[in-house]
Amino acid sequence: MAKSAPSIMKCENMFCAGCGHSLFDRLLGEVLTEMDIVGESISCSDIGCNHMYQYSMAVDTVVPPHGKMGAAMAAMKKVRPDKYIFSIAGDGGAYAIGLGETLSAATRNDNVTFFVMNNTVYAMTGGQMAPTTMPGQYSSSSIKGRTAEEHGRTFDVVKLMQNLEIAYLARCTVTNAAEMAKTKRCIKKALEKQRDGKGFSLVEVLVPCPTNWGLTPPEAMRHIENDLVPYLPLGEYIDR
């Protein structure tokens, strides 16, 4: 079966070698193309590595202040209810700096879609520790490894959101072809929830950051499978 890049991926991306953001971006590009909603979509970009999708993907984009995607998307949906409004964010923007806005959008059950790339570090600024950093993980600001006593426990926002009345909540990853297929289904389902007016949907994607983890890309994929997934289980948690 012939497979080639979706037409909206207009040029080479700017991500590092083996970065998971670019794998996700292509899946999203495929879904937008298959649903034929490229012209009906407005994306909301966070600040951070994830924002570089806008240079390689031909989709309208709004860039609000760092972390304020929840508030910005709510406003965008009110102004343009006929459009698909989604955000591609990082764990730093959505779960740390913009946690208030993210949770507010979820508690209001705004009819928008959040895609959060969780790579467990603040990647663009040099791999500093984030609230999502794993126990024992080395980062440029936790050089002896993260400990619960000194730095607090890893923040699991998907677990936190499981009791909220939202339309769709899922966690997936990009470590192999089977997981990529599942992730694509989750992306499509989240956008379909918005089309059907069901409300807020959030898809967290565990993505590798070989550059800041200090691993080769295949090692980074194995790190997700062996160390992240047991702590942050994959699956669909809410599907209303």
Added chain:
Amino acid sequence: MQSETMEKVKVNEERCKGCYLCIASCRKGAIRLSGRTNKRGIVTVAVDQALCVQCGVCYTMCPDLVFEIL
């Protein structure tokens, strides 16, 4: 029936950044280092068209859209 030498996968070597997730993912062992470098200075990959079964895993796992399954 396709000939074993028929091109099954097109490789855009200039896009390759050298993550080699394709080599790690290919179940048939059909992808190997080409020995050539692209403009980035990255040693690119090549597909053994005889071993390739066009499963599309390389396309799926490549972050940089190097592969096109024909």
